[in-house]
Each structure stands twice: as C-alpha cells, then as structure tokens.
Amino acid sequence: MDEAYAATFVPASKARGGLVRRQDGSRLSSLPTSLVGRTVLQIIPQLDAGGAERTTIDVAAALAEAGARPLVATLGGRLISELQANGGVWAPFPAKTKNPFAMALNVRRLARLIREEKVDLVHARSRAPAWVALGAARLTNTPFVTTYHGSYAGQSVLKVLYNSVMARGDAVIANSQFTADRILRMHPFAADRVRVIHRGTDFRAFAPEQVDAERVRRLRQSWGVAPDDRIVLLAARLTGWKGQRVLIEAARSLVAEGLTDTKFVLAGDDQGRDAYVRDLRARIEEAGLTGVVRLPGHCTDMPAAYLAATVVTVPSTEPEAFGRVAVEAQAMGAPVVVSDLGAVPETVLAPPQTDPQSRTGWRVPPDDPQALAQALSHALAMGETARESLARRARAHVHSHFSLERMCAQTLGVYAALIEGGG
Numbered sequence: 092m093d094e095a096y097a098a099t100f101v102p103a104s105k106a107r108g109g110l111v112r113r114q115d116g117s118r119l120s121s122l123p124t125s126l127v128g129r130t131v132l133q134i135i136p137q138l139d140a141g142g143a144e145r146t147t148i149d150v151a152a153a154l155a156e157a158g159a160r161p162l163v164a165t166l167g168g169r170l171i172s173e174l175q176a177n178g179g180v181w182a183p184f185p186a187k188t189k190n191p192f193a194m195a196l197n198v199r200r201l202a203r204l205i206r207e208e209k210v211d212l213v214h215a216r217s218r219a220p221a222w223v224a225l226g227a228a229r230l231t232n233t234p235f236v237t238t239y240h241g242s243y244a245g246q247s248v249l250k251v252l253y254n255s256v257m258a259r260g261d262a263v264i265a266n267s268q269f270t271a272d273r274i275l276r277m278h279p280f281a282a283d284r285v286r287v288i289h290r291g292t293d294f295r296a297f298a299p300e301q302v303d304a305e306r307v308r309r310l311r312q313s314w315g316v317a318p319d320d321r322i323v324l325l326a327a328r329l330t331g332w333k334g335q336r337v338l339i340e341a342a343r344s345l346v347a348e349g350l351t352d353t354k355f356v357l358a359g360d361d362q363g364r365d366a367y368v369r370d371l372r373a374r375i376e377e378a379g380l381t382g383v384v385r386l387p388g389h390c391t392d393m394p395a396a397y398l399a400a401t402v403v404t405v406p407s408t409e410p411e412a413f414g415r416v417a418v419e420a421q422a423m424g425a426p427v428v429v430s431d432l433g434a435v436p437e438t439v440l441a442p443p444q445t446d447p448q449s450r451t452g453w454r455v456p457p458d459d460p461q462a463l464a465q466a467l468s469h470a471l472a473m474g475e476t477a478r479e480s481l482a483r484r485a486r487a488h489v490h491s492h493f494s495l496e497r498m499c500a501q502t503l504g505v506y507a508a509l510i511e512g513g514g
Contacts, residue, residue: 093404093427094261098139100236100352101258104124109301121504122156122157122499122500123157123159123500123504123506123507124157124387125507125510125511126154126158126159126503126506126507126510127157127159127512128158128159128160129159129160129211129212129506130159130160130162130208130209130210130211131154131159131160131161131162131210131211131212131213131214131506132146132163132164132182132204132205132208132210132212132213132214133151133161133162133163133164133213133214133215133216134163134164134165134184134201134214134215134217134220134221134223134224134343135147135163135164135165135186135215135216135217135358136165136166136186136187136212136215136217136219136220137165137166137167137168137186137187138163138165138167138168138169138170138171138174139168139169139170140156140169140170141145142240142290142413142415143216143217143238143240144168144170144244144401145170146216146238146240146290146291146498147163147168147174147216147413147451148173148174148177148308149291149293149495149498150214150499150500150502150503151163151174151177151178151179151406152177152178152179152499153499153500153502154178154179154503154506155177155178155179157503158179159365160181160352161178161179161180161208162180162181162182162208163181163182163183164182164184164186164220165178165182165183165184165186165187166183166185166186166187167181167183172260172373173396176448182204182206182208182496183389184197184201184294185197186217186219186220186223187219187220188219189219189482190267191508194219194223195220197220197223197232198223198226198227198230198333199227201223201226201227202222202227202230202231205227205228205231205233206229206231209234209434210231210233210501211226211486211510212234212235212236212506212509212510213227213231213233213234213235213236213296214235214236214237214305214506215235215236215237215238215256215257216237216238217240218243218253218254218257218311220258220288221237221256221257221259221333222256224350225256225259234261234262234509234510235259235260235261236255236260236261236262236264236505236506236509237257237258237260237262237263237264238263238264238265238266238426239258239263239264239266239270239273239412240266240412241270241273241412242269242270242273242410242412242416242491243257244337251277253275253295254278254291255277255278257274258274258277258278258280258281258285259281260284261284261294261509262284262286262505262508263281263284263285263286263390263414264286264287264288264389264502264505264510265286265287265288265292266287266288266289266290266412266413266434267289267413267414267433267434267437268287268434268437269410269412269434269437270287270412270434271285271287271415286501286505288496288498288501288502288505289413289438289492289493289497289498290413290415290418290493291478291493291495291496291497291498291499292419292422292489292494292495292496293491293495294489294490294494294495295382295422296365296394297393297394297397297422298394298422298423299398299423299424301394302394302395302398302423303344305323305474306392306394306395306477307395307398307399309389309395309458310392310395310396311322311399312401313387314354314356314358314387315385316354316356316385316399318469319352319353320353320354321352321354321401321402321471322354322355322356322399322400322401322402323338323342323353323354323355323356323400323401323402323403323404323471324358324396324397324399324400324402324404324425325338325355325356325357325359325403325405325406326358326359326390326393326396326397326416327359327362327405327416328359328360328361329357329359329360329361329362329363329367329368329371329386329408330362330367331408332369332407332408332409333359333406333408334404334405334406334407334408334430334457335357335371335405336370336371336374336456337408337458337459337460337463337471338355338357338404338406338460338462338463339355339371339374339378339380339382339384340377340378340464341377341406341460341461341463341464341467342355342378342380342383342384342464343373343378343380343460344433344460344461345463345464345467345468346379346380346383347353348464348468350468350471353383353401353471354383354384354385355380355384356385356387356400357371357384357385357386357387358387358388358390358396359388359390360387360388360389361388366399368386371386372386385492393419394419394423397419397422397423397424398423398424399424400420400425400426401426401471402425402426402427402428402467402471403416403417403420403425403426403427403428403441403471404427404428404436404463404467405417405427405428405429405430405435406428406430406455406457406463407429407430407432407433407435407457408430408434408457408458409432409433409457410433410434411432411433411434411435412432412433412434413435413438414433414435414439415428416436417429417435417438417439417452418438418489418493421438421439421451421452421486421488421489422486422489422490424479424482424485424486425482426452426453426470426473426478426481427439427451427452427453427468428452428453428454428455428459428463428466428470429452429453429454429455430454430456430457431455431456431457432457435454436454438492438493439451439452439453439454440452440484440488441453441454449484450481450484451481451484451485451488451489452481452485453466453469453470
C-alpha cells in the first residue's frame with residue numbers, strides 16, 4: 092500500500108477482534124455465525140451522504156457484530172468517523188478516480204491490499220471502483236459481490252459495457268425488484284446471480300415515539316408554517332424528475348377548489364441548480380401560491396419532518412431505484428401519495444393490487460397533476476380514526492419488509508454462502 096494512503100489504516104494484525112455493538116448498545120439478530128474471523132472489504136468512492144454510503148456503514152456494523160472484520164476502501168468522507176464508531180475499519184484508497192490509467196494501477200494496489208489483509212470477499216457499490224475490484228478479485232481468486240444502488244442510465248454500447256460491471260459479481264444484489272428487472276433486461280447473463288435485497292431503514296430512528304414535540308415545533312417554525320396549518324411534504328433534492336413542478340400544479344388545483352390552511356413544503360438541497368430553483372419560484376408566483384408553497388432548503392431532521400407532515404408525497408416523473416422516503420414516512424405514520432413508477436410501488440400497498448381497507452397509501456400516474464391533487468385531497472380529508480388505522484398498517488408493512496436488520500441479515504447471508512462455497 093502507498094505510504095500516502097497508509098497513515099490511518101489499521102492492519103489486520105493490530106485490529107481488535109470480537110463483537111462490536113452499535114453506538115446505542117443494541118444488537119442485530121439472525122446474523123451468520125460462519126463469518127466470525129472473516130475479513131470483508133467494501134469499496135465505494137467516498138463516504139459522504141447517500142444511500143449507498145449509508146448502507147456501507149450499516150453492513151460494516153453488522154459484520155462487526157457478527158465477529159467479522161469490516162474493511163472499507165474509500166477515499167474518505169464525513170462519515171468515516173461514524174464507520175469507525177460502528178466497528179468498521181477505514182482503508183484509505185483512491186477509489187473515486189475514473190481515470191482509466193489510475194484505475195489500472197488501482198487494480199494491482201487493491202490486489203495487494205486483499206492479499207496483505209487476507210480479505211475473504213470484496214463488495215463493490217459503484218461502477219468505477221467495481222471495475223478495479225473485479226480485476227483485483229480475479230487476480231486474487233476472491234469472491235466478488237456487487238450492489239445495484241440505482242438505475243444506471245445510458246444506451247450506447249460503451250455505456251452499457253461500463254455499467255455491466257455491476258452485473259459481473261459472483262452475486263449481484265438489487266435494491267428492489269424494479270432494479271432486478273432492469274438488470275435482467277440490460278445484462279441477461281447475470282440472471283442466475285441476481286438477488287433482491289431491499290434497502291433497509293433504521294426503525295429505531297424513524298419511530299414516532301423517538302421524536303419529541305419540540306423538534307417538530309422548531310422545524311415547523313423554521314419552515315414558516317403556523318401551528319394550525321397542515322403540511323404536504325415533498326422531501327427530495329431539487330431536480331426536475333423529483334416532481335416539484337407536478338406538485339406545484341397540483342397545489343394550484345387544490346387551492347382553486349377551496350383548499351385552505353395547508354402549506355406545500357418542497358424540502359431539499361438545490362445542489363447548485365440555480366436555474367431550476369428560479370423556475371420553481373416563478374411557477375409558484377405565477378400560480379398565485381406565494382406563501383403557500385415553500386422552498387426551505389435541505390432538511391436535517393427527517394423523522395421530525397415526517398411527523399410534522401399531514402401527507403408525504405413522492406411525485407417522481409422518472410423511476411426511483413428504491414423508495415426510501417416512502418418507507419421512512421410510513422414508518423412515522425404519515426399517509427403517502429407516490430407515483431406508480433419504478434420501485435416506489437413495491438413499498439406502498441394500494442388498489443388495485445390490494446383492497447382499499449388494506450392500503451398504506453395512494454399511487455398515482457406519474458406527471459399527472461390532477462391525479463396527484465385528487466389523491467392528496469383524499470389523504471388530507473381522512474378522519475383521525477382512519478388516519479391512525481392507515482398508520483398502523485403502514486408501520487407493520489414497512490417493519491416486515493424493509494428493516495435494517497432484514498437487509499443486513501440477507502446481505503451477510505450472501506457473503507457467507509460465497510465464502511463457504513469458495514466463491
């Protein structure tokens with residue numbers, strides 16, 4: 092390993108062994124015992140905010156608890172301290188590079204790391220480092236796992252080839268059935284190796300009883316929402332396909348029909364998309380919704396945001412690879428209205444796939460403001476008894492299918508099967 096990347100790395104000979112509890116003292120259950128003493132290396136460009144990054148830390152914590160040694164090869168990032176606090180070991184590595192020459196050098200560098208640290212399995216979570224990991228895993232005869240965290244775009248031959256690395260694992264994890272179906276369409280050679288493991292949510296954090304009223308009050312105040320106003324919440328980064336324009340048009344229709352005492356909060360980071368934000372503000376003003384539709388920026392307390400919301404909507408106009416917001420909102424007991432598109436429908440029970448008495452939310456056609464307005468109207472009109480019944484069903488549904496414990500146990504099961512089978 093290069094000296095520049097070795098300064099903070101803990102070699103296998105000096106690492107502490109044994110089980111590591113999570114920071115709150117709780118433990119995961121149903122983890123494979125065959126991983127005790129094994130070393131699993133995950134590789135990801137950088138450990139900053141994001142679904143793949145969060146899952147990397149969650150799986151590292153589960154590995155530590157199972158008695159394995161979880162290495163994470165990554166450039167760095169603000170989540171490194173959390174990784175280490177949960178039992179993970181940071182192996183500083185220039186995994187973010189997409190330069191072909193640097194990637195070729197990284198293959199040998201990663202292979203050396205695998206040999207020195209006696210790595211039993213490599214798991215790649217992004218395309219550029221996956222090509223590096225594939226080469227290193229083949230050089231060292233190490234089992235190789237990939238996870239499709241998104242719907243990788245691109246129709247050209249070169250782009251499809253580049254994306255195909257995520258289907259070249261000895262096991263290929265898809266974070267939804269929608270993602271799995273996309274893999275099979277684009278890369279049918281992987282058909283016998285695809286495994287659906289839905290992304291897991293930490294229901295210790297997303298639990299109504301864990302959020303005190305003061306957190307909700309402060310958040311509503313920061314949004315400029317009066318105590319007696321209802322909130323329709325769209326929590327997503329500000330980009331066109333997340334459906335902010337669709338919600339503005341739906342809000343226009345609802346207000347025209349007489350809806351009052353309701354604010355529409357579009358909470359999300361603009362990520363430098365100044366032109367898009369200007370367009371949204373112009374649309375809000377043109378629709379006469381100034382003060383009714385709010386753009387408060389990024390929200391750092393999502394459990395409180397869901398609890399503050401009367402309804403949560405996910406009106407995406409392009410497919411979501413999973414549906415994190417819908418799962419988290421249901422866990423907090425908020426009614427949800429989502430586009431019937433991508434993987435989000437897998438997380439929300441609604442007619443015609445289920446009877447109305449079993450619904451946990453509403454699904455509407457994508458890019459249809461009138462359908463969205465109608466569903467929001469139904470959700471806003473719910474009485475307290477109906478709302479509480481829906482919340483109980485929704486919490487039971489997501490706890491059964493999308494828990495962090497379930498995701499970690501299934502992922503570690505994939506690891507154990509490959510290691511025990513010799514790859």
